[in-house]
Amino acid sequence: MRRILSASGDVPPGAGSTRVKRLRLGVVIFGVLVILAFAASSAYDAWGSYRYARAATEREIGNTANALAEQTAWILRAVDLLLVDTARWYGSDSHEIPPERLGAALAIRAAAVPQVRQVRIVDSQGNSLYGSRGPSAPTLNVADRSYFIAQRDGTAPGMFMSEPLVTRSEGRTGVVFSRRLDDERGRFVGIVTALVDLEDLNQFYRAVNVGMGGAIQLIRDDGTLLVRNPRTPDALGKTFPALAAAGALPSAQLLNPIDRQMDFIAVAPVANTRLRIAVTRESAAALQPWRSETIRVAGRTLVLTLLGALTIAALLSQLRRVTAGERALRESEERYALAMEGANEGHWDWDVQADRLFLSPKMKLLGGHSADSEIFSRASWMAQIVIHPDDLPRFEAALQNHFAGLSPHYECEYRVRRPDGEWHWLHARGRCLIDSDGKPYRFVGSAIDITAQKSAQIDKEQLETQLRQSQKMEAIGTLAGGIAHDFNNILGAILGYGELALQHCPAKSELRRYLDNIMHATERAKLLVERILGFSRSGLGDKVPVNVESVVIETLELLQASLPADIRLQTRIDAANAAVTGDATYLHQVVMNLCTNAVQAMESGGLLSVVLDRAEVSDPRTLSRGTLAPGPYVRLIVSDTGGGIPPAVLDRMFDPFFTTKEVGEGTGLGLSLVHGIVTDLGGAIDVTTTVGAGSRFEIWLPVTGETAIPPVEASGTLPRGHGETVMIVDDERALVDLAEEIIAALGYEPVGFASSSAALTAFRTAPERFDLVLTDESMPEMIGTELAQAIRGLRPTIPIILMTGYGGTQLANRAADIGLSDVLRKPLHRRDLAESLARVLETVH
């Protein structure tokens, strides 16, 4: 799991959150700094603009003051010039002008200075002589006026400016300027005055735009207000020393006594006079723009700060969302990777149009490539993968079908070859996404390795088939067992009564012939039922340890005798003492049937190979028919070079009565017998065949012990006779012949009789002829024990050996009572016979 985490990201979750925390802190700090910087800069700007506003105001009003002061000074100079000129003119040129025309001349002169309202000539007594506005009232006397007094007394050299006064002539407020008139001796003769109407001055000042809250004040250096724009008639003439004093201070602000407002004030002296121009501007008004600007700025700053804070908050929340998203994504990726890992699935994602293929590492492994191999397109994947040729058409078809919309889901099982050469089954499932045109543009899916399941499935199917087979065989076996039982009863009756009938039947009669045929037919039926019982597994046989090797060798000996000339027999027998628990006869039948089948398969000759060996089974193994549990086994392998077995036959060849031979050529019981017996012995059969080449039957039998091989009988080691005459009595001619042969080979002189009565007659005829009597027990005319009795009657001491298939131990026990020297079990074994003969004859001698 660690591996997955490290693959998806280098940073473990813990470190990530620290990084994120630092990031958040950084964002916050940065935001705050930005806001602070902005606010600070705004504040600085505000302060700067305040200073600027102040400076501008001061500059403005200063300039205005200076300009107005200059202007006023000019006006005063003009007035002064007028007065000087008028004085001079009066003094010199006025004589030439008729007195009634002096007023007009003064008017002309007064007109040169628009600010001057009236020019007067006043005599030394203070009487107004002439005026530019027409003759003055004769009684106008200005002797008490300051402007007169000053000139008369000579306290004001040059031009004298009066305080604001109301003229007697017109009753208007104004300021009178006066100059002294001297005669040629310099004696005071009067003054010339120029009246400057303050209202007129105000008109002049009014033309100047001093802005909102601004005012122009013309004051005397003692603070007396002469002119004010905007007009404040109440304040005119009053004294405001503060105004005058303000001029001494740089960049002054004062509480304007006139309008009781805080004003900026600039005072400029009017040159060479006692006048001052004081330009004021209300601070509030002057700074109003700054104030509103500042408020705007503050507002803007606030808004931007808020925005900034919001942005930061949004950033932070976005950051949070992003980290949460990252975490969720990482978790999702982990979950997905773990899910894939847990499910052991590979995953692919194919961009169809661009042929870009994503393969998870697991998917690459499934395809037989290394987990880090670079495969990025389907083309390269198809080029590098090895799909089983049998599966390839289906593989292609499944994809095409799904892409064509024929199947809602893609599903396909196919084999892929791994680098080690092994084929693995993959089960792939997927789905394609279709765009608006109905074309697939993306194909995703997953795949798992189902090799184990497939092989388990195959095994299961195999076992199921086997189970069905064995159930079928069992059913057949039960049926056959039942049939054998009933038929044996019936056959017994036919044979039994038939035999009785034969006894009462005259020899050589037609009746006898018919009965013989009935018996023969019934014998055949008996053989058939024997074989049916054989494959039915219901037949009870011996359950004794049987040395397999000896049975096989014996059978092969018999087989060899009847083998066609064009068939070669090749054997390898190597099972030593291995023994199985069962019936030797049945085992013999197994070997015989297999070999017979093999011979019949090789119609035109070939090689019959018989191998007997031992094998150990370590893991449970499933064969063609049957399964092997672990343990030691003996293995019989019969193979031929015949035509092989086609698959259709392979399936049914162990079925009873199934035969590929022509009707009448074979009953088809051979292999079913083999199957029944082998199964009963606890073994199994494996068949391999190649049509046209041959077949191979492997019979596996569980070893249940070890028994010594019955020693090979070599005549040389057998006790031999010395020419004694042995009477052999057996109602079966073939057995008589066989016995004669054996006994002759042992060195005796056999005389055989196929009839007990004939034998007795022969014995009666020549009792001394025979040295020993060997007789079968069950004979129709006279049973063996009866014959023995009869012979004993004739010669009490002659050794008599009884042969019997039945009777067994009981008979042996009673042998002595009857007068038998020995009882031999049928079928006769050479050794038993030799030893018995020798032993019995010895006791005689």
Next chain:
Amino acid sequence: MKQIVIYEEDYLTRGLLQEWLSEAGYRVCSGKLRDANCQTAADLVIVSVYMPKHAGAQCVGDIKRAHPGAPLIAISGQFRSGLSAGGAAARSLGVQQVIAKPLMHRDLLEAVQGIIGMPK
């Protein structure tokens, strides 16, 4: 006279055995397994066994109990033909001898005589 008791389901075989053994001089009482009412003491019991490999073997035990001490010959259509008479098969069934059907007259007589001798 020696008494032989025969348990045989099949009437044909029963008749044949009765005929053979009576003719040989034995006293014979025969019947089906359930119906047989041969109460007389038997010198020899012949029992026909069905499914000797399975259920049939059990009935031998019942018969032995019914006729304690009497020797048994088991006959069956499901013995392998040629099964050795007093061998392993007989021992495994718990009888003295086994004979496979179809029975041969002389095989049966030999077996009977081998066990209980002549009828007298």
